Amino acid sequence: MTDLPIRLGAKKESSTFLEKVKQILPEGGNLNSCLTCGACSSGCPATGLENMDPRKFLRMAALGMDEEIQKTKWVWMCTMCQRCIYVCPMQINIPQLVYNARALWPREQRPKGILGSCDMALRNESRSAMGTSPEDFQFTVEDVLAEYQEAQPEFAGMEAPIDKEGAEFFLNQNSREPVTEPDEMLPLWKILHLAGADWTYGSKGWGGENYCLFLADDDAWKQITSTTAKQADDLGCKTYLNTE
Amino acid sequence: MTFSVLAGLKKFNIPHKFVVKNIYEYYAKWIREGKLKVNSDWNKDLKVKFTVQDPCQIVRKTYGDPIAEDLRFVVKSVVGEENFIDMQPNRSNNYCCGGGGGFLQSGYKEQRLAYGRLKDAQIQATGADYCIAGCHNCHAQIHELSEHYGKGYGVVHLWTLICLSLGILGPNERAYLHDDLKEVNVFHPETEM
Numbered sequence: 001m002t003d004l005p006i007r008l009g010a011k012k013e014s015s016t017f018l019e020k021v022k023q024i025l026p027e028g029g030n031l032n033s034c035l036t037c038g039a040c041s042s043g044c045p046a047t048g049l050e051n052m053d054p055r056k057f058l059r060m061a062a063l064g065m066d067e068e069i070q071k072t073k074w075v076w077m078c079t080m081c082q083r084c085i086y087v088c089p090m091q092i093n094i095p096q097l098v099y100n101a102r103a104l105w106p107r108e109q110r111p112k113g114i115l116g117s118c119d120m121a122l123r124n125e126s127r128s129a130m131g132t133s134p135e136d137f138q139f140t141v142e143d144v145l146a147e148y149q150e151a152q153p154e155f156a157g158m159e160a161p162i163d164k165e166g167a168e169f170f171l172n173q174n175s176r177e178p179v180t181e182p183d184e185m186l187p188l189w190k191i192l193h194l195a196g197a198d199w200t201y202g203s204k205g206w207g208g209e210n211y212c213l214f215l216a217d218d219d220a221w222k223q224i225t226s227t228t229a230k231q232a233d234d235l236g237c238k239t240y241l242n243t244e
Numbered sequence: 245m246t247f248s249v250l251a252g253l254k255k256f257n258i259p260h261k262f263v264v265k266n267i268y269e270y271y272a273k274w275i276r277e278g279k280l281k282v283n284s285d286w287n288k289d290l291k292v293k294f295t296v297q298d299p300c301q302i303v304r305k306t307y308g309d310p311i312a313e314d315l316r317f318v319v320k321s322v323v324g325e326e327n328f329i330d331m332q333p334n335r336s337n338n339y340c341c342g343g344g345g346g347f348l349q350s351g352y353k354e355q356r357l358a359y360g361r362l363k364d365a366q367i368q369a370t371g372a373d374y375c376i377a378g379c380h381n382c383h384a385q386i387h388e389l390s391e392h393y394g395k396g397y398g399v400v401h402l403w404t405l406i407c408l409s410l411g412i413l414g415p416n417e418r419a420y421l422h423d424d425l426k427e428v429n430v431f432h433p434e435t436e437m
């Protein structure tokens with residue numbers, strides 16, 4: 001009649017997934033400090049998906065249930081929004097536990113959409129998740145700018161520079177605009193123009209999105225951030241300005 | 245992007261000389277300094293109601309409540325204080341919409357819409373005609389939530405409304421405005437494509 005007892009701590013404590021993550025996080029991510037209060041789960045929109053929630057995920061890791069941790073698709077449904085940390089009395093870094101659990105998946109088995117967007121960004125130095133080349137980006141920007149300078153003569157003097165040395169702001173651009181809805185770039189340019197902002201895009205690292213972070217691919221994430229940081233520094237821009 | 249750049253610079257010790265900022269802070273600064281002469285007169289009689297999503301990456305994960313205040317200052321300046329309705333909870337305590345973290349590209353659509361039910365309920369409770377989403381992932385997700393759950397509220401970028409209030413929003417820059425605002429304060433209406 002009795003079920004087989006659940007075996008906990010089957011692995012040596014030091015080799016569990018939780019312990020490994022603790023070693024790479026400042027303060028060990030407070031991963032051993034859970035009071036099981038459930039504030040994280042009660043305010044998490046991902047609670048219930050895949051029969052999982054943040055507290056349960058952390059408890060499973062604490063109990064050394066590494067096989068289940070490695071298998072659950074829930075790690076791709078937690079957006080790592082950090083609301084659980086915000087409401088946690090012990091500031092436990094559950095999102096980093098999720099990030100590292102994503103990294104346990106063989107790269108080619110991670111969700112295709114995220115994988116594809118990360119790989120696109122690695123194709124050229126735009127670092128655009130849509131794979132747009134620096135030349136295509138430059139063409140679109142110049143084309144749309146010229147069209148609007150004519151259509152809206154009040155903005156005939158407006159600029160949308162690429163690689164302007166010494167500009168104050170290095171601005172990035174989500175690829176969705178230049179690729180699928182270029183007219184949407186105009187409101188932002190006009191605002192910058194009226195404010196008298198001295199800004200520039202970079203021919204390298206202009207892409208304003210980073211799916212390699214979501215893919216939990218550290219090397220690729222580093223490559224993307226390095227490209228854009230180097231370009232901003234090479235141009236001598238004092239401020240790296242994000243629109244999102 | 246704000247988060248991925250800042251977190252990446254730190255995590256990988258990438259050398260750099262610049263500071264990383266978000267544009268909401270500058271929108272607010274430029275309005276306060278009088279460089280962007282926005283006003284909400286266009287909405288005095290229309291009374292179109294707006295709420296705003298706090299993007300997790302920018303608010304909770306990076307700059308906290310101060311930038312959420314800047315965001316609200318900008319929104320109220322352009323749509324009118326009486327036409328802004330905050331969702332609950334808000335600022336750093338707001339809920340993620342479900343568009344972030346790669347969820348939009350992950351292929352788990354059914355679960356993503358289930359995740360977003362909470363966000364849709366928050367927005368519906370405000371009764372707003374539009375939700376302002378200053379982040380592309382939020383924008384795409386909330387747009388889909390509006391259609392999926394049937395309320396049909398609009399989802400707009402902040403730059404669209406800033407330009408609308410400045411009277412410089414052309415006819416072809418209104419893809420995310422509904423019919424109620426297609427004809428309002430149009431800049432160079434003759435250029436409509």
